[in-house]
Amino acid sequence: MKKKYFLASLLVVVLAIAVICLILWLKPDNSSTVTSANSATNLSNSMLQAKAGSDPIANEASSNPTEAAEGLSASLQDTEIDCALEANPAGQLILNVNIRRCFEYFLTQIGEKSLGSIDQQVKQHIQHNLPASAAAQATDLWQRYLKYREAEGKLQNSGANTDPDHLQRVLDQLTQLRQQYFNPAELNALFGDEMTYNQYTIDRLSILDNKSLNAAQKAQQLKQRFAQLPPTLQKNLEDMSKLQDLRALTQQIRQKNGSKAELQQMREQLVGHEAAERLEQLDQSRANWQSRVQDYLNQRQTILASNQAPEDKQRAITALRERQFSDDAERQRAVTYEHFRDQGTNINELLQ
Template sequence: MNTKLLNNRLIFLGLMACLLLSLVLIYFIFKPEAQKHQNDLNQQNQTLSENNHTKNIIGGNHQAKIPTLAPSLQGTEIDCPIQVDAKGKLVLTVGIRSCFDYFFSSLGEKTETELISDIRQYLKATLPDTASSYASYLLDQYVAYTHALKNLKATSDFKTGDAEGFQKVLNQMYKVQEQFFNSAEINALFGNERNLNQFNIDQMRIHANKTLNAQQKASELATLIDKLPSTLADGVRVSMQFAELQQLTQEIQEKGGSAQELRNMRESLLGVDAADRLEKVDQEEAGWQTQVNSYLSAREQILKSNASDSNKQQSIDQLRNSTFATKEDLLRAQSYEIIHDQ
């Protein structure tokens, strides 16, 4: 196989693995509250299975038991927040894919064929006929889609931070999705993933824009976060704001930026109140650092004295206790001592 072609394929497969992992995390973080009842029902189903009950599963129309889970999943809550409407029809939500991925996470303990059978059994046991039939169809399409992804060859090379290269690879993946699902199914199964991918691409473009200073980047990133769908915004906002704060702070410090530049960036990214809180933390940290540096200097003088080791230790203990008022500060000071001595 051509070396470049092989590298492209490896890069693409690596990206796909990262995307799938990130979406699994999204499922756990952003499952809608409206699906809480279904999660409770799934827990009941798992308990019935573990106790070897043979009665009908609540919510299903069949005399069928849920499948025996792979060892790594036994004792866990079955993550299948699947919804049906009043007429027993399947409601398209990301919970369908979450359910499939939950079972497939044990691939290796069971074969793909066994897991497909398990999912079908679970769908049949817990859903009305109409919903179960449609969900099984989506399962077939999903399996075919994942197989097609594995055989897909990336059309371009790209490096970390290469927004355009990343976009080209994603466009390839989106075309494959369109081969197996209609627009409503794509929005339900892959909507969160697509939104997050687009966010990441826009984020790359902002950071790569050399005409923007740190404050301008912070302002554009804050706007970008605010435009995220409600299903993603709250959870992503916290993690992304922290990551961007770290990156932009480092950028300002490396360029020798002023305290006012740092303040402006924080306000643009997080708002005035958060910037005030961070400024207060900075002041407290600066005060602490002054205090601990003074303590370490006095401690060093004791260690250099001609006193006996026991007297030195006694003097250091007295110094530490008189310098730091709380138990937490005493413990923190001792940590600084270890770092200083090393």
């Protein structure tokens, strides 16, 4: 039972790591995808829309003015206030992504505090941390940001539809909406990196989905599109982007039974000759491991099907495992594959 519990726990950890890697790739620093941007805001947007009256902020603030003196909600206690608003030497508000981060920090209290109370908190923070002119600019921007967030919640969510054309329509709608509430400088400061990343993600999906291109051509276009990103985003995305593109294109080649030459050509286009050679060596090492595991499992199955006593079978399997694998780490992996095999799992899929 302990062994089965350990193996089950190991599988959960492996799957969790895979999911985390995927999430990390989809979300760069200070950015989010089209889908995640919409879904992450819809909950608070719906709460904003549910407030009564045509001007919910004014209505709530006037109905309970004492709420303005309250502190942060329980979920934000003992956190550092993420609201680094700045003014230049002339006393004007400095536009950057910190403004949006500040607004969203306070809006995370929706559901714990009323919108009127949050509104007063933000205004107090602005007044206490900015000179008069910059404070007026920030307050105006805050009021428009709230109206934008309410309107954003009414846009059709992309849901699970990852078709590039659909995602492009969603992004275009979102951009048009933002243009109604913010000028170009504000748009760039609040949403610039996110919009750039979202467009890159859609363009990447379009390239991968383009059936008129072979794998090497897709690799070339993906590399060229990545090079168009700003340096900061390139730094954040480079390793995971290459890894994801390699996986996607490798899968496409293998699904259509493409040749090793085609695989090598794609890799050279995407990551260069030396890296492609290292990947080829990795393929050979992986193939060797797969062969060893399959051979071991087949021999083990022969032992299990024999007429030996149970304890003799176990001794024979242990001896086989000792011969087939050189160290404890490999043997433990072999035990894991034994478990999956006994449960009816397709080992070939796990070994890919």
